[in-house]
Amino acid sequence: MPNAFNPSVSAALPGPAWLVDLRREVVEGIGDVAPPSTDEEVWRYSRIGDLDLDRFQPLATQTPLVEPFMDPAATDANAATAVLRNGWLEEFSISEEAAALGVTVGRIGDLGDGADYFASVLTTPVDLFGHLNRAFGPEPLAVMVPDGVRLDAPIVVLVHTDADSAALFPRLFVRCGVDTDVTVVEHHTSSSDVVSVVAPVLEAQVEADARLRHALVQDLGTGLWNLVHQAFRVDQNATVETFVAGLGGCYARTRTDCRLVGRGAEARLTAAYYGEQDQVHDFRTFQEHAAPDTTSELLFKGALDGTSRSVYSGLIRVDPEAVRTRAYQTNRNIKLSADAWAHSVPNLEIETDDVVCSHASTVSPVDEDQLFYLESRGVPTTIAERLLVEGFFDEVISRAPTEAVGLLLRAALVERLDRRLRNFRPEAAA
Amino acid sequence: MSSDRVLCIEGLCARVGDTHILAGIDLEVRPGEVHAIMGPNGSGKSTLSHVLMGRPGYEVTAGTVTLDGTDLLALAPWERAQAGLFLALQHPTEVPGVSLESMLVEAAVAGGRDPDGIRAALVVEAERIGFDEKFLDRPVNVDLSGGEKKRNEALQMSVIRPSYAVLDEIDSGLDVDALAAVARRVQDATDETGLGVIVITHFSRLLEVLEPDRVHVLSHGRIHTSGGPELAEQLEAEGYTGILGEAVDVPEVAVELGPGPDPFADPLG
Numbered sequence: 001m002p003n004a005f006n007p008s009v010s011a012a013l014p015g016p017a018w019l020v021d022l023r024r025e026v027v028e029g030i031g032d033v034a035p036p037s038t039d040e041e042v043w044r045y046s047r048i049g050d051l052d053l054d055r056f057q058p059l060a061t062q063t064p065l066v067e068p069f070m071d072p073a074a075t076d077a078n079a080a081t082a083v084l085r086n087g088w089l090e091e092f093s094i095s096e097e098a099a100a101l102g103v104t105v106g107r108i109g110d111l112g113d114g115a116d117y118f119a120s121v122l123t124t125p126v127d128l129f130g131h132l133n134r135a136f137g138p139e140p141l142a143v144m145v146p147d148g149v150r151l152d153a154p155i156v157v158l159v160h161t162d163a164d165s166a167a168l169f170p171r172l173f174v175r176c177g178v179d180t181d182v183t184v185v186e187h188h189t190s191s192s193d194v195v196s197v198v199a200p201v202l203e204a205q206v207e208a209d210a211r212l213r214h215a216l217v218q219d220l221g222t223g224l225w226n227l228v229h230q231a232f233r234v235d236q237n238a239t240v241e242t243f244v245a246g247l248g249g250c251y252a253r254t255r256t257d258c259r260l261v262g263r264g265a266e267a268r269l270t271a272a273y274y275g276e277q278d279q280v281h282d283f284r285t286f287q288e289h290a291a292p293d294t295t296s297e298l299l300f301k302g303a304l305d306g307t308s309r310s311v312y313s314g315l316i317r318v319d320p321e322a323v324r325t326r327a328y329q330t331n332r333n334i335k336l337s338a339d340a341w342a343h344s345v346p347n348l349e350i351e352t353d354d355v356v357c358s359h360a361s362t363v364s365p366v367d368e369d370q371l372f373y374l375e376s377r378g379v380p381t382t383i384a385e386r387l388l389v390e391g392f393f394d395e396v397i398s399r400a401p402t403e404a405v406g407l408l409l410r411a412a413l414v415e416r417l418d419r420r421l422r423n424f425r426p427e428a429a430a
Numbered sequence: 431m432s433s434d435r436v437l438c439i440e441g442l443c444a445r446v447g448d449t450h451i452l453a454g455i456d457l458e459v460r461p462g463e464v465h466a467i468m469g470p471n472g473s474g475k476s477t478l479s480h481v482l483m484g485r486p487g488y489e490v491t492a493g494t495v496t497l498d499g500t501d502l503l504a505l506a507p508w509e510r511a512q513a514g515l516f517l518a519l520q521h522p523t524e525v526p527g528v529s530l531e532s533m534l535v536e537a538a539v540a541g542g543r544d545p546d547g548i549r550a551a552l553v554v555e556a557e558r559i560g561f562d563e564k565f566l567d568r569p570v571n572v573d574l575s576g577g578e579k580k581r582n583e584a585l586q587m588s589v590i591r592p593s594y595a596v597l598d599e600i601d602s603g604l605d606v607d608a609l610a611a612v613a614r615r616v617q618d619a620t621d622e623t624g625l626g627v628i629v630i631t632h633f634s635r636l637l638e639v640l641e642p643d644r645v646h647v648l649s650h651g652r653i654h655t656s657g658g659p660e661l662a663e664q665l666e667a668e669g670y671t672g673i674l675g676e677a678v679d680v681p682e683v684a685v686e687l688g689p690g691p692d693p694f695a696d697p698l699g
Contacts, residue, residue, distance in 0.1 A: 368486065373523040373570070376483050377586060378511035378537035387536065391527015391569065 004057050004167070005030075010135045012060040015109040019118070019140075026125075026135040033128050042127075045311040045343045047251040047280045051225055056167035056197045058136040062088045063163045069189065070158055079153040080105040082141055086163045087170045089139045101149045108142035108173055117142065117173050121203035122231040126255070129199040129227045133169040137201070140171035143184060147177035147207075154183040154402050161190035161198050161224065170200040176210040176238075183213040183401050188220055188228075190248075195223035202230040206238045208262060213241045213401035217408060220248035222279065228254040236262030236291075243401050245409045246273030246281045246302070247416075253282035260287075260294035260322075271300040272396040272409060274416050275308025275340065285314040287329065289322035289355075297328045301396050303389050304333060304340035305420055313345040316359065320351045329359040334366060334392055336385065336420070382424045386417040435498050436460050437515075437594045437626055442493035443651075444481045451477045453651035454493070459594060461624035464617075466637055466662060468630075469648030470670045475630045476520060478648075479598040482628075483507055483517040497594065512541045514593030518583035518600050520630075525570040530582070533570055534589055548589065555588040560611045576603030584612045588619065594626040595619075601636040613639035634662040649674050 007027045013020075035053065036043045063086060070083065082092035082105050092105050108114040118140065125131045143155055159170045176182045188200070198220070206212045212232075220226055226249040232240050244254055258267045273281040287296040302310050312331040333342035344361035366388050374384035393413055400406035437459040444452040451474045459465050469475050481488045482495060484507040495502040500513050511517075525533070531549055538545040556563050561581045571579050580600050587595055597616065601609055617640055619625035629640060637645070637659065645661040646653045647670070655661065655673055665673060 369523045370525045370528075372483075372485055372507060373519070373525055374528070374533055374536075375507040376511055376517050376519070377533055377590065378508055378541055379533060380508050380536075380540050381506065383536050383540065384508070387528045387532060388525070391525065394527040 004054050005132065005136065009058050009060045013136070013138045015107075015139075016114070018115040019109050022118070023135050026131055030128075030131050030135060033131050035128050042255075042284055042313070044313070045309075046253065046282050051197070051251070053167065053197070056165055058132075058167045058169070059086060059138070059163060062086060062138075066162065067191070069160050069162065069191070077153055078156045079103065079151045080143070080155045081158070082143075082156075083158045083160065084139070084141055084170045084172075085160045086166065087138045087168050089141055090160075095153065098151060098153075101151075102146040103149060103151065103155075104142070104144045105155065106142065108140045111142055111144070114142065117175060117205070119203070121173075121205050121233045122201065122229070122257070126229065130201065130229060132167070133171055133199055133201045133229075136167070137169035137171040140173065142173045142175070144175045145177055145180045145182050148179050149177065150181035151183065154185045157184065157186045159186055159188045159200055161196055161220065162194060163196060164194040166196040168196060168198045170198070172200070172202045174202070174204040174212070174214075176204070176206045176212045178207045179209040180207070181211045185215045185402060185405060186217065188216065188218045188226070190221045190224055192221040193223070194221060197225040197227070199227040199229075202228070204230070204232045204240070206232060206234045206240050208236040208238055210235070210238045212239070213243070215243040215245070215401045215405045216254070217245045217405060218247055218249065218252055218254070219245075219412065220252070222248060222250055222277070224249045224252075226252040229257075230254065231257040232259065232267070234258065234260050234262065234265040234267060237264040238262060239266045239268075241268045241399070241401060242270065243399060243405065244271040244273075244283070245405070245412070246271060246283070247412050249279065249281075251280045251282065253284070255284040257286045258288065258296065259290060260296060261290050263291045264293045265291060266294065267296040268399070269296065269298040269300075270396050270399040271302075272393055272413075273300075273302040273310060274413055275302065275304040275306070275310055276416060276419070277306045277308060279308040281308070281310040283310075283312045283314075285329075287314070287316045287327055289316075289318045289325040289327060292321065292323045292325075294322060295326045298330065299396060299399070300331045301393060302333050302342065303336055303392065304342055305336040305416075307337070307339045309340065310342045311345075312343070312361070313347070314359070315347045315349060316357055318350040318352055318355050318357070323352050323354040325352070325355040325357070327355070327357045331361040332392075333363040334389060335363060336366070336389070382421050386421060389417060390414070435593075437498075438494075438496045439482075440494050442478075442481065442495060443491045444477060445489050445491055446477065446487060450491070451651050452481060455651070455653060457628070457646065457653065459626040459628055461593065461626050462620045463644070464620060464627045464629060464640060464642045466629050466631060466642035466645045467648055468632070468634075468645065468662065468665060470674075473648040474651040475648055476598055479517055479520075479596045479628075479630060482510075482515065482596055484510055508540070511537070511590075511592070516587050516590055516592035516595040518580075518587060518595065518597045520598040520602065522571045522579040522583055524572045526572050528570050530566055530568070530570050530586070534586065537590065551589045552585070555585050559585050559588065559615050560608065561585045577605060577608045580604050581608055581612060584615050588615060591623055592625065594628070596628045596630070598630045599632065600629070601631055601633060609636065610639050616640055634666040637662045647673055
């Protein structure tokens with residue numbers, strides 16, 4: 001374990017006895033856990049070798065709030081809202097309607113049966129950051145939706161970072177009970193000037209006949225190292241739709257484990273990412289089919305400018321008993337600059353015959369014929385490229401779980417494409 | 431001075447990869463004129479249209495092209511369009527995610543024109559050309575039939591109002607009604623806005639509805655024969671062999687984009 005990760009910091013964190021005990025056990029065993037290395041397939045092409053964890057401190061206590069970071073009015077329409085700042089629950093609210101239906105939002109440590117849920121989807125940490133999250137996560141949040149509850153409005157979780165030189169471990173558990181319909185939107189933001197490591201964990205339990213739409217809008221400052229691990233367990237005839245908007249961070253990694261454990265479970269996984277300057281976007285996905293008649297469909301699309309890079313590495317795994325699986329995986333990348341690079345590595349691991357699987361990946365510049373067509377109508381090259389890139393993302397934007405997330409993503413892309421345009425034509429900056 | 435208004439092509443030679451396709455084209459098109467370019471496959475008709483608009487992959491090796499005095503070959507494709515040249519493509523490209531309106535608005539803004547009237551102009555011109563208004567909100571050319579794509583090309587030409595238009599086989603894939611609508615719109619533009627037209631076609635059918643001032647027969651990258659509308663009738667009656675004689679027996683050269691087989695390569699290597 002890095003020197004900065006002192007066991008006394010973990011021991012000082014709040015929570016009930018089961019959580020304190022669990023942290024202590026993790027800390028005791030963590031010395032044996034090797035830091036990730038690019039020798040491992042799941043970290044290949046990543047920037048992990050550049051990360052010096054000793055430069056970042058886990059927090060024993062919350063830091064003082066220096067500047068406000070959210071417009072409270074934006075929460076009015078939500079079923080519930082929670083703010084995790086540096087991993088601590090800063091504030092939360094719940095609509096009268098959602099509260100009346102038994103929906104709860106709060107610290108998992110405050111739940112009578114919190115210990116039953118914590119680490120129940122992600123039973124074993126997959127890497128050092130998973131261990132560190134358990135040992136140094138101060139106030140894991142739980143969103144609990146009881147059986148049969150259908151929420152029209154989203155539950156919004158703001159995961160904000162404003163501590164500098166810190167190693168931060170926010171954590172969220174989402175339970176969607178039997179036959180529920182739930183939308184959860186996570187916004188990950190930061191003060192623009194901080195340089196910290198944020199390694200959030202999401203566990204989502206999607207019970208039989210339930211539907212969860214989940215979005216992660218990652219709009220961190222460019223000084224941040226972001227290592228997200230999200231795990232979804234999807235039961236019989238339940239559906240999960242995941243959506244990641246990868247915008248910020250210096251190194252932004254999102255690992256998604258989607259495990260279809262019940263017959264007829266379905267998953268639709270979507271991501272959009274845009275790289276500028278020397279950003280690295282890194283996506284690792286696992287579509288695990290562990291039951292018959294399950295379906296997963298993945299579409300990840302990204303555009304890369306400057307010297308930015310992306311990694312997409314995805315595995316479709318079909319267990320022997322998962323007959324009649326349908327699994328699809330598509331990753332498309334547009335290179336906007338000769339110095340940008342995209343690695344795309346789709347993989348299949350299939351242990352039964354009765355399946356329909358496909359994977360496709362492309363890395364290419366903007367389509368030459370489309371570009372010429374727009375130019376031949378009088379559209380300048382850079383503006384034509386911008387139109388094409390916006391159009392390229394339409395397909396994924398249309399899969400956003402809420403209209404607001406779609407609009408936010410579109411605005412963020414337009415902002416980046418405008419910035420790109422200004423670099424080409426300084427006079428347009430006015 | 432009206433005498434300055436001319437699309438002037440002189441000694442134009444071009445190649446794709448190692449294949450020389452245009453071998454000295456001379457052509458002058460004045461406002462309001464319709465010039466038909468006909469010729470067998472591989473004679474260089476489509477190459478001429480691509481070279482005029484500056485498509486990547488087509489290299490001009492000699493000659494000049496000026497549009498109302500402006501050196502067209504010195505300009506990027508979008509600047510050629512802004513200078514007043516329009517190319518209706520033989521195979522209009524599908525552009526997913528980009529709407530017709532946003533494309534034309536960006537073109538207008540880049541040219542310093544007011545984009546506010548674009549939508550209204552699209553509606554008026556769509557009606558005029560028989561382009562279903564419901565297609566206006568689709569991404570450019572996506573899921574349109576071959577005929578609708580050609581109507582869409584004519585529609586854009588009408589909204590953009592160029593000085594000169596090159597129509598590359600705009601008649602292929604069109605039914606009789608659509609052909610008549612497109613031809614009428616082009617003819618009207620020659621009268622209303624003084625549009626100068628180069629119409630590239632295989633078939634004299636189009637020229638029955640869009641009457642050419644001049645007909646040129648292209649062969650091996652050169653204009654072999656020029657004449658009035660009667661030349662198209664002669665072509666209809668005699669075929670290219672009748673006009674070109676033995677010239678048509680010479681092997682065709684590749685016109686596909688990208689390096690094709692070199693017809694002059696030593697077969698024994």
